[in-house]
Amino acid sequence: MNAASSTKTHDPHFKVDYWSAESILRHPDFPHARRAYFDKVLALYGDDPFLNKLLMEAVRIVVFAVAICMEAGYRPNDRDTWPTIGNLKKALALFGLASPRRIEQIVGRLVQTDFLESRVSPLDRRARLLIPTARMLTHDQDWLIAHYAPLAVLFGESDYALPLKGDKAFQRAQRQVATGIFVQSAMVLLRNPDILLFLVHDAGIFVLIELAREALNRETPTADLSLAQLGRRFAVSRTHVRQLLSAAEERELVKIDQVRRQITLRPRLLTSLDRFIAEGMSNHDLTGAAAKRQLEPGKT
Incomplete structure (x- = not known):
């Protein structure tokens, strides 16, 4: 098309x-x-x-x-x-x-x-x-x-x-x-509750966009996860970022690998975005x- x-x-x-x-x-x-x-x-x-x-x-x-x-x-x-x-x-x-x-x-x-x-x-x-x-x-x-x-x-x-x-x-x-x-x-x-979750948190949508951009640059749904770096980038605390991403994981929008310090954006979240x-x-x-x-x- x-x-x-x-x-x-x-x-x-x-x-x-x-x-x-x-x-x-x-x-x-x-x-x-x-x-x-x-x-x-x-x-x-x-x-x-x-x-x-x-x-x-x-x-x-x-x-x-x-x-x-x-x-x-x-x-x-x-x-x-x-x-x-x-x-x-x-x-x-x-x-x-x-x-x-x-x-x-x-x-x-x-x-x-x-x-x-x-x-x-x-x-x-x-x-x-x-x-x-x-x-x-x-x-x-x-x-x-x-x-x-x-x-x-x-x-x-x-x-x-x-x-x-x-x-x-x-x-x-x-x-x-x-x-x-x-x-x-x-x-x-x-009508987009998946994205609304990020929108109602300080810098939430920008955290999502930053992670999505990194993942897509790699041509995978997975990105490196640094709470401190994301916090500094968007002027919020690492605790704030952790709580946001934990809430997203509870809704099965992301999967966090604490050992590898990586986060995977699930297909539903990418479709909603x-x-x-x-x-x-x-x-x-x-x-x-x-x-x-x-x-x-x-x-x-």
């Missing part, structure tokens, strides 16, 4: 065609796209302990992304779109990942670290709007590049030129469009196509 012989899915709401997760998974070059995803996502954080600690956990990542999307979709004449802490909590309730108090703590930390600003609304001084800073938007551009690069591996760079070059108009349009698929995005997490990657790619393709359409002359 190749891109020319496959058929895109049509979305009637956004009126665009996009690649489904099934088409992405069936593509013969999906292993190369997966490798690009691993490399780009891990490089997104590099060796920055502060950034790792601040964002490397599902709840914080989702709060970060939803806050940007909400501000991009903000319409002053519609209070339901205002990027307030109350509306943010409503949107995040779809994901079922955090309590309202936990969301408040994360938002407070993002404000303290100059990723968000809390401003008084010019229309209602009782309301405070959460506005992404230049620092937050720059990191978000890097995030979009990391998630559109795997699509470019499969289907060519021309369709993804705007996100790959960090186009600011595309970034805002894509994030605005993404407010319309919050439920769809939440389901990528909620591929599904998670493909569904994320499909959602980005959908929102990217809708954003490009929105940027066409005469569109709003």
Whole structure:
């Protein structure tokens, strides 16, 4: 199969065609796209302990992304779109990942670290709007590049030129469009309990990606296991990594060989990881196509 012989899915709401997760998974070059995803996502954080600690956990990542999307979709004449802490909590309730108090703590930390600003609304001084800073938007551009690069591996760079070059108009349009698929995005997490186990632990998904990348580089499902090295890499303790991987072993997602200091990722986990990657790619393709359409002359 190749891109020319496959058929895109049509979305009637956004009126665009996009690649489904099934088409992405069936593509013969999906292993190369997966490798690009691993490399780009891990490089997104590099060796920055502060950034790792601040964002490397599902709840914080989702709060970060939803806050940007909400501000991009903000319409002053519609209070339901205002990027307030109350509306943010409503949107995040779809994901079922955090309590309202936990969301408040994360938002407070993002404000303290100059990723968000809390401003008084010019229309209602009782309301405070959460506005992404230049620092937050720059990191978000890097995030979009990391998630559109795997699509470019499969289907060519021309369709993804705007996100790959960090186009600011595309970034805002894509994030605005993404407010319309919050439920769809939440389901990528909620219907994949194997991956959700890693997502709800600090740096858990990145530990998994690091192990999967090493295993696939060896062309086996087995990787060397160093709890200390993984802890240093992602700014968490070795105890934290041990507890995470022990929980995965209890669910029969991995097999740990303490003598050889190796870990084997079981087929079910690798299949779940591929599904998670493909569904994320499909959602980005959908929102990217809708954003490009929105940027066409005469569109709003």
